[in-house]
Structures are given as structure tokens and as C-alpha cells.
Amino acid sequence: MKAIYRLDGKKISKKALTEMMGAEEVKRMTKEAWKTTMEDPQICNDFFIGKGMLNIEFQN
Structure with missing residues (x-):
């Protein structure tokens, strides 16, 4: 499944989000959202x- 990230309703790439928050924090939030x-x-x-x-949703 593909993770879709939205910041205040606007799509944001994982790369941009990682630069903003740090890789470990993005990974933790994605794992929590998946669970x-x-x-x-x-x-x-x-x-x-x-x-x-930040909203995280998953698509096929």
C-alpha cells in the first residue's frame, strides 16, 4: 500500500515532510498510522x- 501525506489538506511529498520533521519522526508516525x-x-x-x-492515508 502507498502512503499519502497531507499537511493542512494539501498533498506533501515524503521527502519534503522528512526534511521538515526528520526521518525517524515520519517513520514513527507512518508506522502508527498503518497499525x-x-x-x-x-x-x-x-x-x-x-x-x-498532518493526515496519513493509505491507498492500493
Whole structure:
């Protein structure tokens, strides 16, 4: 599955997000979002990161 990142509703690349937050933080949030999605596919994975709301969704 492919991870789609949105910052305040606008798509952002993983590379740009990594530069903004750091690779470990992006990896941690993606892993947490994946785990939550596997438990309940309808849940919205939002994280407040200080620069706005980050939403992570997964697509086939």
C-alpha cells in the first residue's frame, strides 16, 4: 500500500515532510498510522505537528 501525506489538506511529498520533521519522526508516525488503519480502516489518522495537521492515508 502507498502512503499519502497531507499537511493542512494539501498533498506533501515524503521527502519534503522528512526534511521538515526528520526521518525517524515520519517513520514513527507512518508506522502508527498503518497499525491504526489495520485495526479500523475507516479511522482518520491525523497528527498535530506544530506546523499544521498532518493526515496519513493509505491507498492500493
